[in-house]
């Protein structure tokens with residue numbers, strides 16, 4: 001079997017186990033490239049049935065506009081059930097990435113996610129994280145247990161042998177399921193290319209209005225962006241390696257406007273994909289801490 | 297249109313980028329994947345080694361390299377100014393604080409020749425279950441040894457876990473050679489200590505490489521510090537080593553994960569082909585129910601297939617409306633696995649609450665879940681000596697051989713034949729923790745895929761027909777003590793007197809029935825089990841069955857006695873001391889064993905446990921074989937085995 005075929009088969013196996021083992025499974029759909037691959041795999045895994053679980057998007061209201069448009073189109077095309085949740089407390093208190101710093105991520109992402117999962121009573125929560133993304137993720141199980149407070153205990157993970165997954169939980173507990181655990185960023189792109197999977201155009205280079213802040217290129221996606229007195233957006237040919245909230249996602253300068261060009265760039269890249277994520281850089285263990293609090 | 301990119305190159309001419317991607321795919325798409333793990337004792341340098349390997353093969357991105365340099369200043373264990381490569385792997389805060397690995401890290405990388413998935417396992421004994429997790433999907437193990445410490449308990453424990461998990465290829469990486477002046481003597485001594493141990497466990501190939509993970513010696517290229525070492529460096533070896541497992545050519549097995557029922561017109565069974573291959577039209581049976589049908593379609597979203605092979609995730613539809621649910625297994629009607637509800641299995645215990653025999657656990661075999669209990673612990677393994685010790689329970693990280701009984705008979709294959717259909721996990725019903733990992737050896741006699749046939753003609757009838765009471769004469773004793781000679785003579789005498797007898801000889805059986813078995817502990821158990829079964833069948837057939845088998849362990853002979861039945865099991869001790877046997881040495885084996893050429897030789901470097909209370913003892917050091925035969929015949933006559941009351945004319 002070709003490598004991508006093995007990865008695909010393994011992910012399908014995991015998705016089917018999730019559908020079969022949990023009472024209320026749900027798929028976390030974050031619109032990015034990994035979510036696009038997940039959606040594609042979920043369609044394959046259950047064909048000719050539709051995926052037997054809803055998709056959930058945590059909308060911070062600060063996503064790129066193109067992401068939301070893409071989401072609505074794809075959900076309609078694939079006829080999946082989409083649930084969108086925004087933290088109402090955050091909206092009420094006008095929490096923004098510009099005014100609330102680290103608290104923003106906690107309130108609009110982590111807390112929002114916990115609210116939605118608790119409300120839905122979801123016990124099996126599928127996410128698109130990969131082990132090659134980050135050093136604490138490299139340690140995580142495919143079926144990753146969360147206690148009733150959605151917390152991960154990295155020092156005490158359940159053994160996970162062969163392809164036999166234990167998704168049993170008691171009331172209130174849940175399992176995060178990562179079907180793409182063994183994929184690399186390059187695998188994801190090669191698969192998108194091979195399968196013709198639609199992705200948000202922000203992944204491809206184009207002239208976009210950006211400002212440079214703390215060494216990162218931030219796209220000015222709408223007029224909520226508070227420009228500093230001497231700041232003017234400049235047009236640069238940029239693209240994104242990961243997508244999140246626009247004020248927190250750094251672009252890279254690039255001319256790669258096709259998938260082939262992205263992949264060709266990646267073959268010679270010298271930096272990791274998370275470099276553009278401002279949220280991971282506060283400290284070495286920041287991802288692990290966020291995950292312990294319930295972040296994906 | 298919101299500008300979704302087209303996935304093709306933009307122009308009719310393939311762009312430079314498209315060409316590059318194409319070249320990459322051609323080179324890498326079909327490249328084999330090697331799954332490996334690093335293991336060995338705590339601080340032997342596993343994480344450092346993998347970090348170094350990633351660094352030296354340029355897999356570490358610039359931003360991660362600068363993060364590593366920062367981290368090394370804070371949590372490094374390598375002293376000022378040096379990068380601590382282990383921090384590339386030890387990604388948890390607690391790991392950095394303590395300077396040890398707690399859970400396995402998975403890393404993916406490529407070289408020109410191969411793709412790799414490395415699981416960097418923890419060495420600390422407390423985290424053995426995490427090491428097991430890593431080993432369960434690996435094909436090769438790099439076992440590290442600290443050149444200063446040599447082979448220690450944890451080295452042996454990990455080797456044993458690897459062998460149980462079915463890993464056949466091991467690299468013994470003797471690390472920290474820089475701290476022992478790159479001395480060949482140090483390396484040779486560790487290799488000499490390790491190899492016999494690995495051989496005992498049935499590990500096929502061990503490649504030994506001296507290295508320094510910290511300094512980068514013998515990692516990607518031969519080290520100038522060790523000119524005396526002429527073998528390959530680690531990476532070139534990993535690129536070339538052959539670990540091929542041929543899952544496609546074994547029997548078709550398809551555990552059903554999910555019943556696919558989008559509407560009333562479609563009913564398919566989704567799952568992964570775990571071994572073998574299947575084509576449309578093939579006859580299949582669903583187990584455990586045994587109903588038969590044929591494959592109608594092999595459905596995927598990309599179109600129907602004519603054939604599916606091991607590793608593919610597909611949906612099968614059948615030509616008949618038979619009842620199939622999650623956990624059932626589709627198998628070829630012509631090539632069905634055994635069914636069992638009582639197994640002998642190796643069990644690794646992974647919970648701080650000890651195993652409780654008799655307590656009910658959930659047993660998960662692939663997608664099938666049932667209830668079961670460990671009915672007995674045959675022994676646990678002392679990982680230092682590989683001795684089998686009696687044990688009332690298994691504690692965290694213990695490994696033992698147990699009997700497991702489950703609620704209903706299910707299909708299985710021995711683990712050595714099929715990792716997927718021969719493995720199970722035990723789950724605690726209250727905590728839902730995964731508490732045990734099991735590898736099935738074989739099913740106990742009680743379970744079979746056939747219902748017991750009612751025997752119309754019983755042993756009584758056969759005995760009367762033959763004018764004798766069948767029994768099993770079990771001759772035990774050292775090699776060269778005279779078992780076969782006596783059995784041969786006895787057979788002739790019985791024949792001459794008109795009796796019906798047959799012989800099972802240890803050596804001969806190993807050439808035929810048991811030619812797939814070696815001399816490991818497990819194989820010995822299986823060897824005896826089969827001989828016991830066969831002897832029992834022959835006695836059932838009415839024969840006086842002569843078994844000549846060294847059978848050095850009381851426990852083995854005792855289980856044969858239990859199986860065959862007290863009343864017809866006759867233990868005959870063919871007694872001669874080692875010196876006498878070694879002097880006779882009819883096959884020249886003692887000479888070899890004493891010279892160290894054969895290991896595990898009974899009486900030389902493996903024990904022979906004398907029978908405590910044999911039925912008959914013949915002392916061949918002080919009597920002739922003829923005298924011994926007379927003694928046995930007298931005993932048989934006296935006990936009435938050679939005549940039967942009533943008419944001898946049959947039923």
Ligand SMILES: Nc1nc2c(ncn2[C@@H]2O[C@H](COP(=O)(O)OP(=O)(O)OP(=O)(O)O)[C@@H](O)[C@H]2O)c(=O)[nH]1
Pocket residue numbers: 336337338339340341342343344345373374380382395396397398417418419420471472473474475507508509510511
């Ligand atoms: N001098 C020397 N030190 C080494 C070498 N390899 C590793 N070390 C040091 O040994 C210590 C332990 O290394 P690790 O890589 O963390 O060991 P480990 O085997 O991964 O340990 P656990 O995962 O906790 O079992 C560190 O301080 C390393 O720098 C070597 O080849 N030479």
Ligand SMILES: [Mg+2]
Pocket residue numbers: 342343344382396397416417418419
């Ligand atoms: Mg380590």
